[in-house]
Each structure stands twice: as C-alpha cells, then as structure tokens.
Amino acid sequence: MRPSWVRDTRVTRFFALSSLPALFFFLAPSHGQNANSILELLQERRHNLYEQIAPGVVSVELVHHSVPARLINDIQRKAYLCKTIALRNCSVQEEDVNEWITWCNSFVSHVENSFSDKKASDDLDEAQDWASTLRESIHDWKARYANLPEDQAKSFSQMYDPLQKIVEDLIAKYALQGPSQSQPLAHKQYTGFLVENGVIVTALDVARYNGPFDTIRVSSSQSVSPCTGELLGRDPETNIAVIRLANPHGDMKPTLSLDSEVEPRVGDYAFACWHAFGQPLSMRSGEITGVLRKVPFFHCATFLETSFPTSPGTLGSPVVNLRGDLIGVNNVFLAQGTMTEVTHALPVQQLKFVVDQIITNGSVQRGRLGVSVKDEPAGGEVRVIVKKVYPNTPAATVGILPGDILWALDGQRIVCKIHLVSRLSSYKANDPVELTVDRDSQRMLLSLALQPIPDPVSDIPSP
Numbered sequence: 525m526r527p528s529w530v531r532d533t534r535v536t537r538f539f540a541l542s543s544l545p546a547l548f549f550f551l552a553p554s555h556g557q558n559a560n561s562i563l564e565l566l567q568e569r570r571h572n573l574y575e576q577i578a579p580g581v582v583s584v585e586l587v588h589h590s591v592p593a594r595l596i597n598d599i600q601r602k603a604y605l606c607k608t609i610a611l612r613n614c615s616v617q618e619e620d621v622n623e624w625i626t627w628c629n630s631f632v633s634h635v636e637n638s639f640s641d642k643k644a645s646d647d648l649d650e651a652q653d654w655a656s657t658l659r660e661s662i663h664d665w666k667a668r669y670a671n672l673p674e675d676q677a678k679s680f681s682q683m684y685d686p687l688q689k690i691v692e693d694l695i696a697k698y699a700l701q702g703p704s705q706s707q708p709l710a711h712k713q714y715t716g717f718l719v720e721n722g723v724i725v726t727a728l729d730v731a732r733y734n735g736p737f738d739t740i741r742v743s744s745s746q747s748v749s750p751c752t753g754e755l756l757g758r759d760p761e762t763n764i765a766v767i768r769l770a771n772p773h774g775d776m777k778p779t780l781s782l783d784s785e786v787e788p789r790v791g792d793y794a795f796a797c798w799h800a801f802g803q804p805l806s807m808r809s810g811e812i813t814g815v816l817r818k819v820p821f822f823h824c825a826t827f828l829e830t831s832f833p834t835s836p837g838t839l840g841s842p843v844v845n846l847r848g849d850l851i852g853v854n855n856v857f858l859a860q861g862t863m864t865e866v867t868h869a870l871p872v873q874q875l876k877f878v879v880d881q882i883i884t885n886g887s888v889q890r891g892r893l894g895v896s897v898k899d900e901p902a903g904g905e906v907r908v909i910v911k912k913v914y915p916n917t918p919a920a921t922v923g924i925l926p927g928d929i930l931w932a933l934d935g936q937r938i939v940c941k942i943h944l945v946s947r948l949s950s951y952k953a954n955d956p957v958e959l960t961v962d963r964d965s966q967r968m969l970l971s972l973a974l975q976p977i978p979d980p981v982s983d984i985p986s987p
Contacts, residue, residue: 569846570795570807570809573795573807573844573848574797574807576779576848577717577779577780577797577807577842577844577848578745578746578779578797578805579744579746579775579776579777579779580717580718580776580777580778580779580780580842581715581716581717581744581779581797581798581799581805581841581842582715582716582717582718582724582742582743582744582776582799583713583714583715583716583742583743583744583799583802583837584713584714584715584716584724584726584730584740584741584742584753584767584840585710585712585713585714585730585740585741585742585743585802586710586711586712586713586730586731586732586733586738586739586740586741587708587709587710587711587738587739587740587741588708588709588710588711588737588738589708589737589738589739593708593709593737594709595635595639595654595658595694596632596635596636596709597709597711598694599631599632599635599690599691599694600628600632602690602694603628603631603632603687603690623676623679623680623683624679624683627669627680627683628683628687630665630668631661631662631665631687634661634664634665634668635658635661635662635665636737638657638660638661638664639654639657639661655695658691658694658695659691659695662687662688662691666684710741710802712729712730712732712836713730713799713801713802713836713837714726714727714729714730714836714837714839714840715727715797715798715799715837715838715839715840715841716730716742716767716840717778717779717780717797717840717841717842717853718776718777718778718779718780719778719780719782719879720778720883721772721777721778722768722769722772723756723766723767723768723769723879723883724742724753724766724767724768724769725764725765725766725767725840725853725875725879726764726765726767726839726840727763727764727765727839727840727853727855728758728759728760728763728764728765728855729763729839730765730839730840731755731758731765731767733755739752739753740752740753740754740755740767741753742767742769742776744775744776745799745804745805746775746776751769751770751771751772751776752769752770752771753767753768753769753770754767754768754769754770755767755768756768756882756883756886757882757883757885757886757887757888758882759878759882759887759888761822761823761824761825761888761890762822762824762825762855762870762874762875762878762888763822763855763856763870764853764855764870764875764878764879764882766878766879766882766883780842780844780850781850782850782872782875782876782879782880783876784849784850784851784872784873785873786845786849786850786851786872788812788815788828788845788851788852788871789812789815790812790813790814790815791811791812792811792812792845792851793809793810793811793845793846794809794810794811794812794830794843794844794845794851795807795808795809795810795843795844795845795846796808796810796830796832796838796841796842796843796844796854797841797842798837798838798840798841798854799837800835800837800838801835801836801837802837803837808832808833810830810831810832811830811831812828812829812830812851813829813830813831814828814829815828815829816940816942816943816946817829817868817942818942818945819856819858819868820858822856824890824945824948824949824977825870825874825945825946825949826871826874826942826943826945826946826949827852827856827868827869827870827871828843828851828852828868828869828870828871829866829867829868829869830843830854830866830867830868830869831867832854832867833867834857834865834866834867838854838867839854839855839856839857840853840854840855841853841854842854843869850872851869851871851872852869852870852871852872852875853869853870853872853875854867854868854869855868855869855870856868856869856870871946873950874946874949874950877949877950877952881952889952889953889976889977890948890949890951890952890953890974890976890977891948891951891952891953891954891955891973891974891975891976891977892917892918892948892974892975892976892977893917893918893919893924893948893959893972893974893975894913894914894916894917894918894919894920894975895910895911895912895913895914895917895919895924895930896910896911896912896914897909897910897911897930897941897944898911898941899940899941905939906939906940907929908929908930908931908938908940908941908943908944909927909928909929909930910924910925910926910927910928910929910930911926912926913925913926917975918972918973918974918975919972921972922959922970922971922972923970924959924961924970925963927963928961928962928963929961929962929963930944930959930960930961931960931961931962931967932959932960933947933948933957933958933959933960934957934958935958935960948974951974952974953974953975953976953977954973954974954975954976955973955974956971956972956973956974957971957972957973957974958970958971959971959972
C-alpha cells in the first residue's frame with residue numbers, strides 16, 4: 525500500500541503544479557518543517573540567480589524610424605494579409621507569390637521615401653498632407669509598372685486592386701490622426717545578453733534590417749535610457765546575431781561566461797531570463813527535455829530542446845543551470861502541424877565558437893570532412909557508416925571509403941550522426957583533426973585538415 529502522504533490529493537496537486545519543488549518535497553524526510561526548509565533554500569537560490577544574471581540580460585528591438593512608421597507597418601501587414609487571403613481563396617497562383625512580395629516591398633519603400641522627401645522639405649504639416657501624399661504615392665508607384673508583360677500585368681492587377689482598397693481605408697484613418705502617428709515603431713523585440721563589455725548575443729531575426737530606417741535599440745531593466753546597437757555579424761546556420769553597443773552604459777555588464785564546459789543531460793533543471801513583449805525582465809524555471817536535436821534548415825549545428833515557453837521575447841534568452849553556469853541560448857522555435865511549438869537552445873560550446881569568430885572576423889567559417897553518413901545499429905550501439913565520399917574533399921584525399929565506420933574525432937567517440945555534426949560545429953575551416961576509422965575490423969588513425977564549407981550551406985551534403 526502506498527504511504528498516506530502519496531495518497532493525499534494535496535500532495536498530488538503539489539507535484540502537478542511544480543516539478544522542481546515537488547522533487548525536493550519528495551526527497552525530504554517528511555513533509556513538514558524539513559520540506560519547507562528545502563523549498564526555502566531553493567527559493568533563495570532562484571532569487572540569487574536572478575540577481576546574479578539580471579544586469580547582463582537586455583531587451584533588443586528592431587526600431588523603425590521613418591516619418592510614418594505606424595502607417596508603413598499597417599500597409600505592410602495588411603498587404604501581406606491580402607496576399608494570404610488570395611492564396612487561400614485560390615485567386616492567385618502560388619508561383620505569383622514571390623512577385624507579389626517584391627511588389628509589396630517596392631510599394632512600402634516608395635511610400636517611405638515619399639513621406640521622407642515631404643518631411644525634408646517641411647511640406648508635411650497637416651493631416652490632409654499625409655492623406656494626399658499617400659494617395660499620390662500609390663498612383664506614382666503604379667505608373668512605374670505600366671509596361672509589364674501581359675502575364676505579369678494580370679498578376680499585378682490582381683495584387684493592385686486590393687492594395688488600393690487598403691490604401692484608401694488607411695487614408696480615411698490617418699486623415700484624422702496625421703502627424704501624431706510619426707513616432708518610431710518597434711516592430712521586432714527579442715532578448716539578448718552581454719558576453720563581454722558592450723557586446724551582446726541575440727537571435728538573428730531582430731537584426732534583419734528592412735531598410736535604412738531600421739535601427740537596433742537595446743534597453744535594460746537596470747538602466748533608464750536605451751542604447752543604440754550596431755550589428756557586428758550574423759550566423760544564419762545557428763540563428764545568432766552579435767551586436768555591439770554604440771554607447772554602452774556602465775550598468776549593462778556581462779554576468780555570464782561563454783567558457784562554460786557544462787554538458788547538459790536530459791532532465792537537467794534550468795532557468796531562463798527574458799524580456800517578454802518589451803516588459804521588464806522575467807525569469808522561469810524549466811528543464812532540458814532533449815539533447816543533440818537536429819532542427820530543419822540549420823545544417824551545421826545541434827540544439828538542446830527545452831521546456832521554456834515560445835514567444836518572440838524568449839528568443840535570445842540565456843539558459844543557465846542550478847549553479848548559474850551558462851548552458852546555451854534559446855534561439856529557435858520548432859512546430860509541426862498543429863503541435864505546440866518547442867523552444868530550442870544553441871549549446872554554449874557552439875555559441876562560443878560562433879561569437880568568437882564573429883567578433884574576430886565578422887562572419888563564421890566552418891569546416892567539413894566531405895562525406896555523407898548514416899546511423900546503423902550494431903550490438904546495442906550505433907555505428908556511423910560512410911555512405912558516400914565527395915571528390916576533392918579532405919575525406920577523399922586521405923582515402924576514406926564508403927562502408928568505413930567513423931569511430932572517433934580527435935580521440936572522442938562518435939556515438940551517432942548527429943553527434944558528429946555537433947562535434948564538427950566547433951571546428952573552423954582548415955583546422956587539423958584526427959579521425960579514427962574502422963575498416964574490415966582494422967582501426968586506422970587519419971590526419972586531415974577540414975575543408976571550408978562553400979556557400980550556400982543548404983547545398984552542402986553533411987557533414
């Protein structure tokens with residue numbers, strides 16, 4: 525028979541509400557004073573972690589500074605919505621979508637420039653001027669596409685008609701508001717954290733500039749005024765951007781180290797801090813729910829799967845363990861079908877590799893062996909088998925053959941294909957490596973230098 529405290533519905537509910545405190549409750553000799561003491565210690569540890577980490581965690585925003593920033597945002601949002609509705613209604617062919625996107629972007633840029641020119645000439649004072657400028661812009665822009673080929677002209681007309689209606693609706697709206705809508709607009713907001721004085725790591729999307737009117741704004745719960753950020757470099761293969769503060773504040777300081785050697789395991793407890801929707805800093809406990817995760821479209825990295833919630837503010841948030849060691853950075857969402865999105869974190873060792881290269885070179889150069897591999901179960905283990913060797917690559921040069929077993933890289937056992945990708949993600953182009961290979965039950969040690977991965981990465985066979 526189970527102990528009475530297990531049958532107690534209050535205890536069951538306690539387990540369901542909070543797994544981490546519940547674990548300490550379970551390990552306590554009794555569910556009286558000792559359990560309370562352990563939970564108080566855990567609570568104090570969380571308070572200390574927050575105070576330790578908070579000064580180095582910032583909000584990173586992509587801010588639009590054109591004169592009618594909110595107007596431009598409305599046009600762009602509604603134009604793309606118009607495209608989506610047309611696709612759902614099958615009133616436009618899927619192959620026309622790219623042209624629609626090009627035309628929409630062209631129109632938004634045209635409107636932006638028209639308003640900026642008016643403002644520069646001090647000819648944009650009254651609400652009526654805003655309405656007339658917008659109306660003139662769409663007619664002038666249409667004239668630019670007057671001589672399209674017949675097939676493109678039909679597609680353009682399908683896109684232009686709903687776009688014109690959108691503009692007329694906005695004219696009616698903004699004719700009453702006018703210049704009051706000219707404040708800068710933050711249209712992307714993520715989290716970031718300092719890795720050295722004045723240098724911030726964040727998610728790539730917040731550094732995707734749409735034009736000359738976009739800037740990066742960095743703020744902190746610890747500071748009164750925001751800073752301007754300058755992009756040092758981006759790495760699409762890990763969804764990471766590195767930003768340098770143009771006017772760093774003394775109260776924005778690094779509180780986390782990239783030199784952590786922690787190897788997270790499934791079930792490890794973790795904590796993350798982020799600025800959700802531009803709000804002050806939040807902290808949440810969670811778990812590492814998976815390791816060595818391969819995420820579509822990211823060919824040169826593996827990720828940790830976490831239990832943290834998904835929102836734009838979550839991306840770029842640091843993940844730490846119970847000791848306060850940096851584990852990684854939450855920077856990728858993944859969803860399939862109607863499933864809830866899962867947040868993935870780039871492990872700290874791979875993050876350090878990316879950040880160091882961007883700070884030094886402004887970009888990331890990786891190396892490859894030049895083989896295609898597969899996993900093959902054997903005697904309770906997984907062997908990594910070479911399927912193909914690509915010509916003029918390091919693997920071909922040292923004589924690796926299809927059917928060879930890749931046993932170890934620089935003396936560390938390769939446990940699966942994803943593990944090999946993870947290991948290679950921390951090597952630069954031209955780095956020397958030692959590869960242990962099994963062939964016909966004979967073990968060989970091969971020395972080679974990794975070959976630079978050509979661009980685009982998406983065309984590269986792995987690894």
